Amino acid sequence: MKFALINDKRTEATKGAKGFCPSCGSELVAKCGEVKVNHWAHKGSRTCDPWWENETDWHRSWKGQFSNDWQEVIQFAENGEKHIADVKTENGWVLEFQHSYLNPEEHRARNAFYPKLVWVVDGLRRKRDKPQFQKIIEESRVLGEKPLLRRVNFPDECRLLDEWLDCTALVFFDFQEVKELKDSALWLLLPRISNSEAYLIRFSRNKFIKLHQDETFDKVIREQILPIRDLLIRYVRNSSTNMQYISTNRPYNRSNRLSGAYSCDFGHQILI
Ligand SMILES: [Zn+2]
Numbered sequence: 001m002k003f004a005l006i007n008d009k010r011t012e013a014t015k016g017a018k019g020f021c022p023s024c025g026s027e028l029v030a031k032c033g034e035v036k037v038n039h040w041a042h043k044g045s046r047t048c049d050p051w052w053e054n055e056t057d058w059h060r061s062w063k064g065q066f067s068n069d070w071q072e073v074i075q076f077a078e079n080g081e082k083h084i085a086d087v088k089t090e091n092g093w094v095l096e097f098q099h100s101y102l103n104p105e106e107h108r109a110r111n112a113f114y115p116k117l118v119w120v121v122d123g124l125r126r127k128r129d130k131p132q133f134q135k136i137i138e139e140s141r142v143l144g145e146k147p148l149l150r151r152v153n154f155p156d157e158c159r160l161l162d163e164w165l166d167c168t169a170l171v172f173f174d175f176q177e178v179k180e181l182k183d184s185a186l187w188l189l190l191p192r193i194s195n196s197e198a199y200l201i202r203f204s205r206n207k208f209i210k211l212h213q214d215e216t217f218d219k220v221i222r223e224q225i226l227p228i229r230d231l232l233i234r235y236v237r238n239s240s241t242n243m244q245y246i247s248t249n250r251p252y253n254r255s256n257r258l259s260g261a262y263s264c265d266f267g268h269q270i271l272i
Contacts, residue, residue: 004028004040024048123175132158148202155198
């Protein structure tokens with residue numbers, strides 16, 4: 001953990017220091033070495049939170065984007081279960097920075113525990129994830145700009161996508177793609193809409209952070225991301241039942257059955 005309580009103050013680890021766990025109250029010892037980031041560890045036993053994972057530089061760099069008060073926030077359920085959220089924003093969003101593999105049951109347990117959960121997944125943990133992801137992006141089709149929306153036809157060819165596609169919370173992949181100076185792109189995976197396709201929206205990392213700091217993340221999700229998802233659901237439903245649909249700017253095309261465009265209130269249009 002990054003913080004322990006020393007005289008009731010949240011304090012970062014320094015060599016030789018001792019403190020107490022803000023969650024279970026037991027003694028913590030400071031671990032300050034060359035290999036791992038400075039952290040606090042429970043004395044002689046594993047951490048009290050089974051969901052906790054050892055932190056990497058990647059975790060710390062993400063958490064450090066947010067104020068100390070938002071980091072490592074203890075969350076309680078009515079039955080007394082408690083967990084330490086990596087970050088909890090003023091608007092109640094819990095951000096979990098996930099480096100290691102989680103199985104679907106673990107996704108489900110956390111999605112159920114945190115009412116407003118966003119996953120940020122480390123895309124660089126396994127060597128093959130980034131090349132696989134780049135390949136499916138290259139083969140994907142652009143359905144809309146601003147935000148950039150892509151349709152992936154064979155999501156199971158990318159292990160990372162396959163592992164997260166059935167997660168019902170929002171998932172952002174972080175491949176640390178440097179697009180512009182000090183900014184990089186994240187990819188938002190929309191929760192599964194169709195059996196054979198996945199939909200991804202590119203998101204600036206800086207924007208992601210700023211939206212949480214400005215407390216406008218809810219607004220963007222409600223007014224931009226969910227309408228896009230609704231459009232896609234309409235499209236998939238229509239395409240599976242082979243029904244005619246309302247085309248806003250192109251006629252029904254028999255040879256290509258569902259060519260056309262859908263648009264939604266805020267002006268975003270997806271081309272099919
Ligand atoms: Zn503890």
